[in-house]
Amino acid sequence: MAGGGTPDDGDEITGINVTPLVDIVLVLLIIFMVTANMIVRETVEVDLPRAASTKDKTVQGPVMLTMDKDAKIFFDGVEVESAALMGKMKEAVEKDKEVRAIISADQSLNYGKVMGLIDLVKEAGIAKFALNIQKEAKPTASP
Secondary structure, three states: OOOOOOHHHHOOOOOOOOHHHHHHHHHHHHHHHHHHHHOOOOOOOOOOOOEOOOOOOOOOEEEEEEEOOOEEEOOOOOEEEEEHHHHHHHHHHHHHOOEEEEEEOOOOOOOHHHHHHHHHHOOOOOOOOEEOEEEEOOOOOOO
């Protein structure tokens, strides 16, 4: 019988059964897909201003500051008061002197409130910061 011999016949094993390997890889993939949703941070919905052109990509940094339409300030997704915000930013500067901040503010806010947040960032010692915007879709040319 072809291929019906037992390993006791002295024949070498010439094939590798990859079925267990595929099973393990699929289980790991499923575990990764399920836990990936838990890793994503909670976000605060803000209506970002739009820009027609953005040549430079925004700098990604560990400090995310968000000001919603009610002028509430969020530090990495957690609401904080101005006094506590200063402490958290100074703590981030102590950990990394080159820390960067990304500031997202609702476009309906008063310009002075956003400038006040920028002043707090500078006062905390964060020299590099970026203002988050949402790029406007370019109109498509009709034929």
